[in-house]
Amino acid sequence: MRAKLPDAEALLPKLAAELKGRITPATAMIGLHTGGVWVAERLHALLALTAPLGVMDIAFYRDDYAKEGLKHDPKRTKIPFEVEGRDLLLVDDVLYTGRTVRAAMNELFDYGRPRSIALAVLADRGGRELPIAAQHAGAVVEVPAGKRLRLKRADDGRLSLELEDGG
Amino acid sequence: MSLLIKGGRVIDPASGRDEVGDVYVDKGRIAEKKGKADETIDARGLVVAPGLIDLAARLREPGQEYKATLASEMDAAVAGGVTSLACPPDTHPPLDEPGLVDMLRRRAKALARARVYPVGALTVKLAGERLTEMSVLAEAGCVAFSQSNVPITDTQVLWRALQYAATFGYPVWLRAEDKWLSREGVAHDGDMATRLGLAGIPAFTETIALATILQLVRATGARVHVCRLSTAAAVDMMREAKKQGLPVTCDVGIHYVHLSEMDLGYYDAHCRLDPPLRSQRDRDALASGLADGTIDCAVSDHAPVDEDQKQLPFAEAETGATGLELLLPLALKWGAARKLPLARTLARVTSDAARILGVQSGRVAPGAPADLVVFDPDEAWRVIPAALRSQGKNSPFLGYELAGRVRATIVAGNVVFRQG
């Protein structure tokens, strides 16, 4: 029997409520392309953060370049605030092996030295291959073998979690 | 020694004879059959024709033995069905002294393969300044005088050289090339050269020089054979010159009726040739000109080049392609593409060349020297280095399959090559 996936739209206000306690004057949020940016845009609005939203593409920090090369057109990383001394909130859609977050932290440190970094994800599917953890997760999702958990955005902006074939 | 070549398709291009029959050879000449032959060649299913006569084949001796030797290139000649060849004077040193000519002829004779006709240098060291002792060289065996690929730039010298040669009736073989215009170029000055960023040699490099040559022929009466036409315009000029009765003939390198500047591809240095491969329109005009006889004959322009000299950027690579073993299949390919009778195709590499060389070979007729080739026109073979006996493996046709395989070559009645 297939477990029902959580409703992404419902997870957003839940996550925002949890994060509220973390917000400091030094807080700034960074979403990871592409799904993480979608989530971060919504959270940024819900939390009414003062610092503008940062977006990051980790293409140049991935650990699989030797095997895969530079596969897709990287999107631009835009960090419109000083990283130095910030309490950073990294936001991604799905947390899985932890490699994306590792790369994101490496890239962040090339911008400056933050005071702290916390990770918020919409869905944690387990399967960590590195010692990385999310401080806040909207939901824990079990993903059957041979499937991928993906965040989709409809034309009207509605977010939804879906399963796809793939490793 | 007598030889019977039995049951082949006998073609004598000069007379147009093309029928199945026997050819009998005795004492070095073609004869009427008399008694039993010492040796028989079964030529059923094969063509029996005069041995090929190649007016331009470099043997690289003397002086360039690291590229090729007389022995290897003579092996290549007879493997290609070539029974007579003329070698240009661009040896090291050039053939401007009777001693060198004499040595070359002796060495060739000792190897007992194809007949070698040396072409003497027109000027000393080919430098285009002083005339060579043409009479002395003629006596030593030179059949004509030439500058090979080193045109004379001083028109005064060219004029005088032609006058002198005309005095004695010596034929002069000349490339039509204006050295000033071709000085820096490495490829035809057209679309490909622009695209590849190669310095160009315009077509008028040939026509300007040809106009000069033709005027000088008119003024001196010298018999001139124009070598290696490369442009459509030059073909038209030759047609007109012949119509006006000038004592001129011309040839084309067999590669040039097949290839054009397009074949340079991604800087294939095997296509670095002199003259350059030109436009497709030029190629087509050369192929037509050879068919209608405006161009008298085709030559291999054989130039063995060490592979190291070809594995270089295009402009730095040495010019030339190996050709003795490809003259026959490439001539057949040309003839087939134009749907010519086989006799006419073969004429361009046998009887017509013989006429220019002034020799009796090139005929399959009683009394003619027994210089013959027996070949299978349909058998295909792949052009790979191992298949070539020449030390020059440099060919634009490497990897291609060509039809036309020599089974036996006979020179002066002796079987000098046999295969299959």
Place this chain on the structure above:
Amino acid sequence: MAANPQLNSHGELQHLLSIEGLPRAILEQILNTAESFVGVTEREVKKVPLMRGKSVFNLFFEPSTRTRTTFEIAAKRLSADVINLNIAVSSQTKGESLLDTVANLSAMQADLFVVRHGSSGAPYLIARHVKPHEHVINAGDGRHAHPTQGLLDLYTIRHYKKEFGALTVAIVGDVLHSRVARSLIHGLTTLGAPEVRVIGPQTLIPAGIAALGVRVFHDMRAGLKDCDVVMMLRLQNERMAGPLLPSAQEFFMNYGLTAEKLALAKPDAIVMHPGPMNRGVEIDSPVADGPHSVILPQVTFGIAVRMAVMSIVAGN
């Protein structure tokens, strides 16, 4: 015709030898990737660890400080190791052959060769002989191609003009000897620029240039009319007095870019130059330093573009 030597069997870029023959999608991939690298070059830590452990060999058979330096900077910003080899080759000295040089370097575990050579086609010869994991980037071969320059020129044009679909571009000067011109022409026609013009005296325009899809002008004023982009080519000293041109002064009179001539182009036209400039020969100082000039940004973009090319090619 042989398969395109720049692409591997999956149609991915394995060598960058020329813009000609590259599909539009690959050109756009390079430009888009370069845009991300511009972001990297603007922050304080200008490095990314992408090519850490990779060795980039700069093989310059023709001397060049500028181009070599930008490739070196680009490679280092990718965290690659860079080895510079300046091999002066004169036609008289017959030293080690080109292929022997490459084979020796290959034995030292090279990943990427950046090659500049005086003979057109040299990088193709090298690319035919390197090992499967080795990549070749052409930094300029004879008068044939300078693809990274072409790409940074395209990037610059895209940065200021956004779209290629309605552009009129003029390339002025010694087109005959210019690899920069050829590369830009191929890039513009592939990306759909409807009108590409070359402007120069007959002596400096090659015979087959129209076949590349350009319009030839000998009158500079006519050629500049309504242009969106004006690219001035460098005139080399050797060309200035001889059978091709009588003097630098006369060249400037007929083909030098001044404010007065530039006024014939569109009011928001941009002026480009591959550098180094000969002030007073191709272009006068007020224009070179003026508001239309994007010559300095070209240099900045050049580093990002080269980072993009190296990271795409070395990953395939």
